[in-house]
Amino acid sequence: MSRTAKEEIRIGGRSVPLSNPDKELFPDDGITKVEFVDYYRAVSRVMLPHLRVRPLVMERHPDGYRGKSFIHKDVPDYFPDWIHRREVPKEGGTVTMVVCDDAATLAYLANQACITPHPWLSRADRLDCPDRLVFDLDPPADDFEIVRWTARQLGGFLTDLGLAPAVMTTGSRGLHLLVLLDRRTDFDTARAFARSTAELLAARHPDKLTTAPRKDKRRGRLYLDTQRNAYAQTSVAPYAVRARPHAPIATPISWDELDDPELGPQRWTLRTLQDRLSDRGNAWQGLSRCRRSLARARRQLDTLVEDEAA
Numbered sequence: 001m002s003r004t005a006k007e008e009i010r011i012g013g014r015s016v017p018l019s020n021p022d023k024e025l026f027p028d029d030g031i032t033k034v035e036f037v038d039y040y041r042a043v044s045r046v047m048l049p050h051l052r053v054r055p056l057v058m059e060r061h062p063d064g065y066r067g068k069s070f071i072h073k074d075v076p077d078y079f080p081d082w083i084h085r086r087e088v089p090k091e092g093g094t095v096t097m098v099v100c101d102d103a104a105t106l107a108y109l110a111n112q113a114c115i116t117p118h119p120w121l122s123r124a125d126r127l128d129c130p131d132r133l134v135f136d137l138d139p140p141a142d143d144f145e146i147v148r149w150t151a152r153q154l155g156g157f158l159t160d161l162g163l164a165p166a167v168m169t170t171g172s173r174g175l176h177l178l179v180l181l182d183r184r185t186d187f188d189t190a191r192a193f194a195r196s197t198a199e200l201l202a203a204r205h206p207d208k209l210t211t212a213p214r215k216d217k218r219r220g221r222l223y224l225d226t227q228r229n230a231y232a233q234t235s236v237a238p239y240a241v242r243a244r245p246h247a248p249i250a251t252p253i254s255w256d257e258l259d260d261p262e263l264g265p266q267r268w269t270l271r272t273l274q275d276r277l278s279d280r281g282n283a284w285q286g287l288s289r290c291r292r293s294l295a296r297a298r299r300q301l302d303t304l305v306e307d308e309a310a
Contacts, residue, residue: 014104025064026247039270040110044103046282047239054119055097057234062113065243086124115243118234129183134235136225138174146222147174148258161297164290169265171242171250180291191229198224249273252284
């Protein structure tokens with residue numbers, strides 16, 4: 001049943017406008033804006049822990065995922081006062097950004113055709129110190145097997161260093177590995193650690209892995225991308241919809257699911273994710289207990305680098 005051309009929905013005591021509810025954001029599947037908003041309302045409980053108290057970049061597609069899109073960093077003047085904001089430094093000044101702290105804000109952003117929210121890797125109260133480290137694993141072509149293999153190698157290596165990595169599909173082409181940090185490390189240190197980790201793995205497996213940013217230098221190898229680990233960089237939020245056919249979801253998974261032959265980067269969609277949550281629950285339940293310091297891991301990594309260079 002379609003809703004009226006414009007109405008308000010109540011979420012957490014807030015009135016959230018819903019405009020053009022029948023507009024199709026994913027016309028291939030007939031996914032309307034109201035279905036899109038309802039999805040984000042439904043996953044808000046498992047998604048909000050990854051969004052709260054973080055500056056947020058909005059990837060907006062007002063004409064649907066196949067239409068013209070834009071990246072919105074600053075908060076428009078017409079956003080309601082109850083949406084939290086954070087003024088963050090940038091080169092030459094500051095920018096005031098959205099902070100998505102509740103389900104009403106998440107629904108409001110969905111109504112603004114923010115298909116994919118991209119949170120910072122640090123929190124608003126300590127912008128220079130990330131609490132997340134991200135490794136982005138995309139295949140050189142369409143070979144997802146090399147992504148699985150790399151995730152196992154990298155996950156095992158990080159675990160041996162005393163860290164507790166988690167893994168998720170990106171809803172796009174590959175996987176993300178995430179490490180929660182204790183916010184005692186600045187971005188330069190965290191990025192250097194990620195780069196050294198990637199370089200050591202690439203040196204061990206030069207036929208399969210590379211750290212070369214330029215595509216013409218990769219020669220069919222998987223690029224271990226650590227570029228997101230820098231101030232003001234973002235990463236796709238867990239449970240976010242991606243602007244691709246069938247509305248695939250960036251989905252947290254357990255490590256044993258890497259062995260599932262049906263696993264792929266777009267395995268779950270807006271219309272199937274709820275069934276997954278009902279069947280298996282939140283794969284990252286309790287992830288906050290996996291927060292670690294990089295200090296010990298850095299010392300171990302430095303020793304390994306020195307030993308293998310000798």
